[in-house]
Amino acid sequence: MITLQQFSAMIPKNKDPESWYEAAVPMFEKYGITTDLRIAGFMAQCAHESADFTVLEENLNYSEAALNRVFSRYFGPGKEDASEYARNPEKIANYVYMDKYRSKRGRLGNTRAGDGWRFRGRGIKQLTGRTNYEKFGKTIGMSADEAAEYVATQRGALESACWFWKTNKLEKFADKDDNLGLTKAINGGTIGLEDRDKRYKDAKAILAGKCVKSEETRTLRKGMEGKDVKRMQKFLGVEADGVFGFGTLTALKKWQNKNGLLPDGIAGPATQAKMFK
Numbered sequence: 279m280i281t282l283q284q285f286s287a288m289i290p291k292n293k294d295p296e297s298w299y300e301a302a303v304p305m306f307e308k309y310g311i312t313t314d315l316r317i318a319g320f321m322a323q324c325a326h327e328s329a330d331f332t333v334l335e336e337n338l339n340y341s342e343a344a345l346n347r348v349f350s351r352y353f354g355p356g357k358e359d360a361s362e363y364a365r366n367p368e369k370i371a372n373y374v375y376m377d378k379y380r381s382k383r384g385r386l387g388n389t390r391a392g393d394g395w396r397f398r399g400r401g402i403k404q405l406t407g408r409t410n411y412e413k414f415g416k417t418i419g420m421s422a423d424e425a426a427e428y429v430a431t432q433r434g435a436l437e438s439a440c441w442f443w444k445t446n447k448l449e450k451f452a453d454k455d456d457n458l459g460l461t462k463a464i465n466g467g468t469i470g471l472e473d474r475d476k477r478y479k480d481a482k483a484i485l486a487g488k489c490v491k492s493e494e495t496r497t498l499r500k501g502m503e504g505k506d507v508k509r510m511q512k513f514l515g516v517e518a519d520g521v522f523g524f525g526t527l528t529a530l531k532k533w534q535n536k537n538g539l540l541p542d543g544i545a546g547p548a549t550q551a552k553m554f555k
Contacts, residue, residue, distance in 0.1 A: 336399030403439035
């Protein structure tokens, strides 16, 4: 239903796509993510949420200014002093994620001391809150605490996201090719919609064989070597020695920026498609 090459192309910044692929295939089968539209929707959304499956735990290392901006409901005049929480992830989590400080609608089941930190966001979908960990854990024979440890692993990061997909019946959006609806269902709004849409469009093209057809269109990163690197270097007008070094990286970023692409210095399917169209 998806090849390693296709899977790798959808998470171009990930340096270990092979092990992720091996873990993902049985999960896709188990949770019914087995059509092109479902796979494209799942991969696009989760790759956005986790920066290509590289960020598996929520970063709560906020500065004072960031706390006042991101968590204005909890910090500011008449509320808690953000300076007392800044750069203290555990203390932040045990305040903003505890039910006693949240509205009824936003409660997470975090009622015991330390729950906010213990059940912070993890996995490629950022599973958060004791209630969600308990529900997920129950389906795989684990306690909430055991599930929290499991979601921090590669396999658990994937399975928790697949569980969330199935539990919330997200296939109904994917089956209608509705990435906007899928984004709202996952995000609660449209934050990051531009990147989610781009990833979704690319994923569908990859699965249709339009971007990834052979080794010549593998995702290229700094440190790689080969004929495909040499071909790209010739296009960029740098020394074509077939080694993706700093000079090639600089030239690629400059070209990406000039051509309306994310200047990340990675020649994935979208970049190569535009280069060699």
